[in-house]
Amino acid sequence: MSKLIGMMGRKLGMTQVFAGDGQVVPVTVLEVGPCTVLQKKTIKREGYNALQFGFSPNPLSRLKLPEQGHVKKAGLSHGFRYIKEISVDDPDAFEVGQVLTLKDMDMSRLVDVVGVSKGRGFSGTVKRHGFSRGPMGHGSKHHRAVGSVGQSAYPSRVIKGRKMPGRMGGSRVTVKNSMVVDVRPDDNLLLVKGGIPGAINQLIYVRLK
CATH class of the missing domain: 2.40.30.10 (Translation factors)
Known part of the structure; x- marks a missing residue:
């Protein structure tokens, strides 16, 4: 397998x-x-091999109608809070509805x-x-402020990527x-x-x- x-x-x-x-x-x-297989995707049909599986059961009443149809197509009586795809070499080695551990x-x-x-x-x-703070004395007016972020003349703007x-x-x-x-x-x-x-x-x- x-x-x-x-x-x-x-x-x-x-x-x-x-x-x-x-x-x-x-x-x-x-x-x-445990995760449950919801759908198998193949190169012939979708263009790539993958498995779609769900984790953390969720009642059908909490799912939208398209999601309910997707789950019922897999033969399940409940949905999942999380659904994810994962690449596999051979999707045919797994079955829809199979529980993976x-x-x-x-x-x-x-x-x-x-x-x-x-x-x-x-x-x-x-x-x-992780910037250093300024002096914490009463006379200081620079405790946890950012400080200078650019120049007043050239280039007269804040450079992209500045830590702020x-x-x-x-x-x-x-x-x-x-x-x-x-x-x-x-x-x-x-x-x-x-x-x-x-x-x-x-x-x-x-x-x-």
Whole structure:
């Protein structure tokens, strides 16, 4: 059977485990799968090979009518909160309605984890870019201000790309080469070393190297 190169899941939180040599290893616990195949896409029909699968069941009453029809066509009685496509070599190795778990992934020692970082709202340059602050004494009028952003004469404008205050976080972040500490396929759990961007229960995507 063809193996998957990635699967959706969610971040459950962080904890620590003890390695064989007694070292404490900080890990992020990820619930990976189960995902259900909704549609197979082939080169003959769509021009490329891929699988469309859903994660996190959602009642039909919460879906729009076109989405309900798409789910019913796959022979399912419920929908999903998240739907994603993933490239595969042989879509015919999978069946529509098949439930995919960690056992269907040829897990390697290193994985890439894609998530969405926590949104921080409109942030200043000290928090957003790590700028140094000014003196905090009573006489100072420059505590956490931006400072100079350009020249008064030439070129008389702010150069594009200047680091300034703005929206921080809430963006797609990929953590590459995360070390797999433990795999528990019976519980759909994957433990990776270190932190993963996003809040608890945030949607993540685990991609094999």
